[in-house]
Amino acid sequence: MGDHSHGSPEESGTVAKADDVAQDRFPDPGLPPHRPRLADRDPRAAKRHERQVALLFTISIIGTLFFFVAYFVLGHLGEMTFAELRVQNAALGLGTAFAMLGIGVGIVHWAKTLMPDHELVEQRHEISSEKDRQDAVDIIDTVIEETGIKRRPLIRNTLIGAIALAPIPAIFMFRDLDRTGKTAHQMIEQMRHTLWDTGVRLTRDPSGTPIKASDVQLGSAFHVIPEGLENAENMLNEKAKAVVLLMRMDPQEMNISAGREDWHVDGIVAYSKICTHVGCPIALYEQHTHHLLCPCHQSTFDLANECKVIFGPAGHALPQLPITVDADGYLVAQSDFHEPVGPSYWERG
Amino acid sequence: MATTNEYTPSTTTGRLANFVDSRVGASGMVKEFGRKIFPDHWSFMFGEVALYTFVLLLLSGTFLTFFFDPSMTHVTYNGSYVPLKGIGMSAAMASTMDISFDVRGGLFMRQVHHWSALLFVASLSVHMLRVFFTGAFRRPRELNWVVGGVLLIMGLAAGFTGYSLPDDLLSGNGLRIIDGVMKALPIVGTYLSMFFFGGEFPGVHVIPRLYSLHIMIVPAVIILLLVIHLFMVVTHKHTQYPGPGRTNDNVVGFPVGPVYAAKAGGFFFIVFGIVAFISGLFQINPIWNYGPYDPSPVSAGTQPDWYIGFVDGALRLMPGYLGNFSFEWIIPFPWGDNTLVLSVLLPALVPAGVLFMVMFAWPWIERWVTKDNREHHLLDRPRNAPFRTAMGAAGVVFYCVMWAAASSDLIATHFHVALNDVTYWLRILFFLGPIFAFWITRRICLSLQRKDREIVLHGREAGIIQMSPEGGFSEKHEEVDVYKRFLLTSYNDNKYIPAQPDAAGHVSGSEKRRAALSKFFFEDRVAPVTPSELEAAHAAHGHHEVEGEKQDSIEK
Numbered sequence: 001m002g003d004h005s006h007g008s009p010e011e012s013g014t015v016a017k018a019d020d021v022a023q024d025r026f027p028d029p030g031l032p033p034h035r036p037r038l039a040d041r042d043p044r045a046a047k048r049h050e051r052q053v054a055l056l057f058t059i060s061i062i063g064t065l066f067f068f069v070a071y072f073v074l075g076h077l078g079e080m081t082f083a084e085l086r087v088q089n090a091a092l093g094l095g096t097a098f099a100m101l102g103i104g105v106g107i108v109h110w111a112k113t114l115m116p117d118h119e120l121v122e123q124r125h126e127i128s129s130e131k132d133r134q135d136a137v138d139i140i141d142t143v144i145e146e147t148g149i150k151r152r153p154l155i156r157n158t159l160i161g162a163i164a165l166a167p168i169p170a171i172f173m174f175r176d177l178d179r180t181g182k183t184a185h186q187m188i189e190q191m192r193h194t195l196w197d198t199g200v201r202l203t204r205d206p207s208g209t210p211i212k213a214s215d216v217q218l219g220s221a222f223h224v225i226p227e228g229l230e231n232a233e234n235m236l237n238e239k240a241k242a243v244v245l246l247m248r249m250d251p252q253e254m255n256i257s258a259g260r261e262d263w264h265v266d267g268i269v270a271y272s273k274i275c276t277h278v279g280c281p282i283a284l285y286e287q288h289t290h291h292l293l294c295p296c297h298q299s300t301f302d303l304a305n306e307c308k309v310i311f312g313p314a315g316h317a318l319p320q321l322p323i324t325v326d327a328d329g330y331l332v333a334q335s336d337f338h339e340p341v342g343p344s345y346w347e348r349g
Numbered sequence: 350m351a352t353t354n355e356y357t358p359s360t361t362t363g364r365l366a367n368f369v370d371s372r373v374g375a376s377g378m379v380k381e382f383g384r385k386i387f388p389d390h391w392s393f394m395f396g397e398v399a400l401y402t403f404v405l406l407l408l409s410g411t412f413l414t415f416f417f418d419p420s421m422t423h424v425t426y427n428g429s430y431v432p433l434k435g436i437g438m439s440a441a442m443a444s445t446m447d448i449s450f451d452v453r454g455g456l457f458m459r460q461v462h463h464w465s466a467l468l469f470v471a472s473l474s475v476h477m478l479r480v481f482f483t484g485a486f487r488r489p490r491e492l493n494w495v496v497g498g499v500l501l502i503m504g505l506a507a508g509f510t511g512y513s514l515p516d517d518l519l520s521g522n523g524l525r526i527i528d529g530v531m532k533a534l535p536i537v538g539t540y541l542s543m544f545f546f547g548g549e550f551p552g553v554h555v556i557p558r559l560y561s562l563h564i565m566i567v568p569a570v571i572i573l574l575l576v577i578h579l580f581m582v583v584t585h586k587h588t589q590y591p592g593p594g595r596t597n598d599n600v601v602g603f604p605v606g607p608v609y610a611a612k613a614g615g616f617f618f619i620v621f622g623i624v625a626f627i628s629g630l631f632q633i634n635p636i637w638n639y640g641p642y643d644p645s646p647v648s649a650g651t652q653p654d655w656y657i658g659f660v661d662g663a664l665r666l667m668p669g670y671l672g673n674f675s676f677e678w679i680i681p682f683p684w685g686d687n688t689l690v691l692s693v694l695l696p697a698l699v700p701a702g703v704l705f706m707v708m709f710a711w712p713w714i715e716r717w718v719t720k721d722n723r724e725h726h727l728l729d730r731p732r733n734a735p736f737r738t739a740m741g742a743a744g745v746v747f748y749c750v751m752w753a754a755a756s757s758d759l760i761a762t763h764f765h766v767a768l769n770d771v772t773y774w775l776r777i778l779f780f781l782g783p784i785f786a787f788w789i790t791r792r793i794c795l796s797l798q799r800k801d802r803e804i805v806l807h808g809r810e811a812g813i814i815q816m817s818p819e820g821g822f823s824e825k826h827e828e829v830d831v832y833k834r835f836l837l838t839s840y841n842d843n844k845y846i847p848a849q850p851d852a853a854g855h856v857s858g859s860e861k862r863r864a865a866l867s868k869f870f871f872e873d874r875v876a877p878v879t880p881s882e883l884e885a886a887h888a889a890h891g892h893h894e895v896e897g898e899k900q901d902s903i904e905k
Contacts, residue, residue, distance in 0.1 A: 024879040026838050029831040031594030031601065075453045079429045085456065092457045093629010097622045104618030111611035122386040122600045124586055124726060127489055178540075179547040179554055187543055205645050223645060237549045240525075240644035273645065278529025278664065278693060279550075280522055281647045295649040296526065297665045298758060298768060311769055315669040315677030315692040343529035343693070344677055345539045349686035 031119065039113050049113040053106050060102025067095030188347045192340045194226075194242040196321060201227040202246060202270065202331040210330045211246065216268050221285040222246040224270065226333070241341050243273040243281060244321055246331070247303060249290055255305050263322035265331065270321040271307050272341040275299055277314040279343045292318070315344055387609045388589035388602035392479045397613060398472035401620040402465045403571065406507075409462040410564065416452055418444035419514065419560035421553040430637050438516070438641030441556045445515040445636060460628035466511060467633075468624065470504045470656040477501060481711070481741050483728035485588045487721075491712040493581040496574055498709050503571050505656055510563035512654055515634070516556055519651055521642030524555065526661070533693035551642065591727045591839055593832040598726075650759055655752075662754030663696035666776055700751060704744065711740075718866045719843050732801075733840040735794035736870035742790035743783035750778045791873070798875035801837045804829055805878040806886040838877040845871040 039046040070091030074084070149156050180187060201210045205223040208230060216222065224244040232238040251267040263269070271292070273281050280296035290303040291310070299312035307318035319341050322334035340348055358364045370376040420440040426433050428443070429450040438446075448455035477497055480486055486494035513520045528550045531542040547554030586600050595601050603609045639648070653661050669676055669692045676692035707714075715737065716722060731738040753760065754775045761768040808826035815825055829837070848856045848864035 024881055025877075026831075026835050026880055028596065028839070029593050029835055032832045071453060080450070082430070085450065088453075089456050089460070090629045092454055093460075093625050093627075096457075096625035097629060099622075100618045100625060101622030104615045104620075104622055107611050107615030108619065111608050111615065115608045115611060117603075117608070119389075119601050120384075120386050120604055121594070122586075124598050124600060127584060174544065177544040177547060177554075177558075179552070180543070180549075184540065187548075188539065191539070191549065206643075225645070234549070234552070236551050236642075236644060240550055243645045277669070278526045278533075280525060281645055283647045284649060295647055295651070295758070296522065297661075298772065299669065309669050312772075313664060313667045313669045313692050313696070315675055315690060343532050344688050344690040345532035345542075346535050346687050346689075347539055348688045349679065 031121070034118055037113065037117060046114060049109070053110045053114070056102050056106030056109060058102070060099050060106065063095050063098025063100075063102055065095075067092060067099060070095050191241075191345075191347075194336055194341060195229060195232060195238050196226055196242060196244075196333045196336045198333065198335055199326065200333045201326070202244065202323065202333065203227045203229075205243065212329045213265050213268060213325045213331055214329065216246065216248045216331075218248050218250065218267070219287045220248060221287075223273070240279075241274065244270045245273045245282065245285065245292065246270050247285060247290075249303060253290070253304050257306060260306070260320065260322075262324070263320055263334070265323055265325055268323065268331065269303070270323045270331075270333075271301075271303075271318040272321065272337060274342040275314060276309075276316050276318060276341075276343060277312070282318070383606045384604040385583075386600045386602045386604055388587050388595075388600060389609070389612075390590055392483070393587070394616070395472050395476035395479055397616055398620055399469060399476055400575070401617045402469040402472060402624065403575070404617070405461060405465040405621060405624055406469060407568070409458045409465065410568075412458045413448065413455075413462060414564060416444060416448045416455065417441070417514070417560075419557045421516065421551075421556050426641075433637060433640065436641065439556065441514060441516040442636065442641045445517075449637065457628060460631075460633050461624055462511075463633045464628050464631075465624055466508050467655060470501070470508055473497075473501045473504050474656075477708075478741065478745070481708075482731045482738055483588070483590075484725065484734055484737060485728055486712045487725040488712075488716070489724055490581070490585055490588075493578060493585070494712055495709055496578050496581070498705065500571065500574050500578065502705070503567060503574065507563065507567045507571065508654060508656055510559045510567060512657075513559050514556060514563060515636050516642050517636035518639040518642050518646065518648070519634075519636075521551065521644075522647055522651070523653060523657075524551065525644070526664075530664075530693055530697045533690035533697070535687075535689055535694075551644070586726070588726050588728050591730065591836060593835045595727065597724070600726075650762070652756060652759070658755035659748050659751040660697060660701055662751040662757070662775075663700045664693070665757055666751065666754045666772065666779055667692055667696035668776075700747070704748065707744070718863055718870060720846055721843070727841075730840065732794045732797040733842070735791045735798070735874070736843070738794050739787040739791035743787040746782045746786035747779070750775055750782050754779075795873060795875055802875065802878050805834055805837050806883060838879075840877055842874055842876055843871050844874065 039049050070088055074088040074091050080088070144150065178187075182190070202222075202224045203210050203226070205225045208225070208227070210227060211222060211224070222245070224246045225239060226242050226244075229235060229239060229242065246268065248266075248268045251264065254264075254267065254269075256264075273283075275282050275294040275296065277294065277297055277299045280294050282292050282294045282299075282301070284293040284295055285291075285303075286293065292301040292303060292307060293299075294312070294314070297313050299314035300310050301307040301314070301318050302310045306320060309315070309317060319337045319339045321337055323331055324334050326332045356367060358367045366376070366379075418440045422440045423437055424440050424443050426436050426438050426443050426446060428434075428446050430446055433446065445459070448459055450456070480494065480497065509523075513524050528542050528546065531545065532538045534541060542550065545555065545558070546552040547558075587602075589595050589601060603612075640646075652658070667676070676690075676695070678689040678691060679686050680689055729737070731741075754772070757771045757775065758768060760766070761771045808828040811825040811827045813825040814822055816822055845868050846864065847867075848860045850856050851860070
């Protein structure tokens with residue numbers, strides 16, 4: 001209890017006991033005496049405040065005029081350079097700021113210096129009196145009694161049933177928020193597939209030029225889209241599933257599990273670029289650690305270990321796209337991804 | 350006049366008032382509000398800021414709707430901003446570009462709208478913290494506390510739906526994250542995502558849908574709640590801080606006309622002016638730097654708007670694996686395997702859920718523990734409710750750890766530390782931070798209360814050092830005046846209430862739990878100084894202005 005209190009805590013009252021009587025309290029001395037302001041006593045001070053308030057309002061007028069200068073003189077129709085736009089934006093902001101602050105500060109200054117500063121006292125009232133409450137209860141009881149709803153359970157129960165059912169059509173009305181016109185099963189199936197298929201060329205994002213295996217140097221990384229993406233019906237939807245990262249590393253450094261031995265071309269591997277956490281594109285590849293990092297939530301995937309999660313919130317490895325080379329030496333997909341890309345969902349399995 | 354009962358006006362104001370009143374009966378309103386007393390304190394201002402920034406949002410938002418095209422139709426940009434000329438984008442993005450570059454003052458209005466939104470949620474949050482820490486949510490204001498909490502959630506909804514509208518790269522990635530979180534919901538998640546986006550992400554439907562939510566449903570709900578909120582403030586009358594002359598039965602302050610109306614009205618213009626100043630000089634959401642939404646690129650170091658940060662941070666803190674244990678559970682059902690994505694579900698729903706549940710329930714929790722069902726119109730100084738202040742501090746730290754986690758990458762790059770270490774430390778703080786915050790805050794409150802006792806018993810340090818004839822130095826203490834003394838001694842101190850038996854003499858389990866909580870909260874407490882204690886202290890000193898115990902003891 002510190003060394004400031006008198007004696008031990010028990011006898012000082014520093015720690016009060018539960019049976020302490022609350023009556024032993026200091027009486028309320030009432031509101032402290034009002035201290036007059038300078039302007040209350042000195043008419044010259046009051047006059048000075050009056051001039052200050054008028055000056056603030058004048059600043060507001062100047063601010064408004066400045067706004068018009070900014071709007072018509074600094075701004076013009078037709079193309080503006082970015083620098084011009086910045087200057088105009090700043091001028092509009094300053095004009096508005098002065099126009100508003102002049103009024104606001106002026107009024108508050110007026111209220112604080114020249115309007116009465118005597119605090120007044122008002123009594124609180126009960127939110128509603130006991131009698132009003134009793135009357136209200138009586139009225140509600142009478143109303144319920146007159147409907148007879150308690151005496152006629154048949155009416156009551158059918159009404160409850162009707163009211164419970166009536167809103168359900170309104171919920172079903174929202175079924176066609178889904179504009180695809182497909183069944184749930186078809187949509188789940190569609191989520192499992194991307195534009196990748198046997199023989200689809202890997203092309204650069206966004207130029208769309210195909211990539212030769214010989215173009216991919218050790219340690220390099222390519223942002224890849226499937227050939228023909230720009231002609232797809234829902235281009236962005238397809239792109240959101242099909243984007244791929246293409247990297248090359250020494251095959252000796254890679255741990256390759258059974259069944260995936262021929263999914264790479266001399267250490268060139270392709271992985272889905274969509275994070276398995278919540279779907280951000282994984283844009284960062286660190287060459288010397290061969291880690292992939294998602295900039296949104298920092299999930300980190302290890303390229304040497306088939307992009308298994310080594311840090312962060314992602315729950316499973318990035319799906320790998322099996323690739324090979326075609327007769328012309330261009331990289332092509334062997335097939336679609338073998339599992340759904342992107343964030344997990346209930347039906348993913 | 351007495352016979353006809355007709356009021357005969359003699360002034361211009363009187364004639365005008367007579368005209369209006371005899372038609373709409375406004376004199377009752379004027380009588381009720383014209384001289385209504387409002388207590389004054391700087392901390393009551395945050396709610397006003399929230400109200401005024403909301404007005405600014407309505408004004409600037411209406412302007413923006415005249416030029417914005419909420420459509421995801423693919424167009425080729427051909428406006429004034431040269432670097433994006435010829436680039437394909439949605440009509441929403443293109444019209445936002447036009448607002449910024451081809452509508453005079455459009456960029457200014459966009460920035461006013463965005464800055465106001467950030468300030469709106471910030472002032473709502475600070476206002477709620479003020480209400481919490483001063484105990485203003487107690488009876489009869491519990492329901493208004495709940496309305497305020499729903500307003501905060503609606504503020505987040507308004508912010509998020511608006512943030513996504515320009516359809517730029519940054520907001521598109523935000524929607525992508527929402528899509529991922531929706532899909533993580535068991536059973537219904539995939540369908541919800543399909544309904545929301547009108548098919549697969551991103552589709553061409555989501556922007557117009559967000560637009561109708563953003564400009565109609567959400568603001569309508571906010572306005573409705575705002576009216577209810579202010580109506581209840583009038584019904585309850587405003588709370589006031591404790592002090593001499595202020596009781597639970599009165600309101601001390603300034604009348605609406607003219608002082609309070611002038612101050613509050615003037616303050617609207619001040620808020621407007623400050624927002625205009627910020628919007629003129631500080632760039633916000635430069636969509637032309639981000640470009641249109643494309644699922645492939647993303648820039649590092651991007652941040653959500655501040656109020657979404659705590660959820661985003663929680664997503665970052667959650668580990669996908671603990672060792673070899675994966676938080677993605679694959680559950681075998683007779684019809685096939687289903688996936689329960691706990692690595693997304695837990696952080697997205699649990700911390701925010703706990704935070705809001707405790708926040709909404711707190712008035713009833715406190716009432717249950719303290720058994721205090723009285724009306725409270727006098728606020729608590731936060732130090733005088735150590736348990737509540739400590740709980741609030743724990744909540745703030747809990748929130749801020751998640752919020753900091755949303756910037757974990759920036760913390761790592763700015764302070765040159767490993768990103769993984771930042772995450773590990775924040776994970777530890779997520780659990781230990783609130784506990785430490787509770788403990789430290791309660792200790793600080795109790796110490797401040799002891800300091801108050803000290804001031805009442807021995808006076809305040811006068812800053813005058815006196816030398817005694819023996820050569821000892823001591824500081825002169827001045828006794829506080831009666832007004833200050835009343836402020837420092839008049840608080841309501843809660844005591845530990847042991848478990849009480851009910852009418853049948855039985856102590857129920859819930860009563861035992863309540864008593865345990867009561868003991869935890871109130872076992873350590875500092876009682877206010879009583880007059881008899883002060884007398885005893887005076888008697889002990891002889892001359893009470895000088896604290897001279899030590900000198901006395903040396904003398905002896």
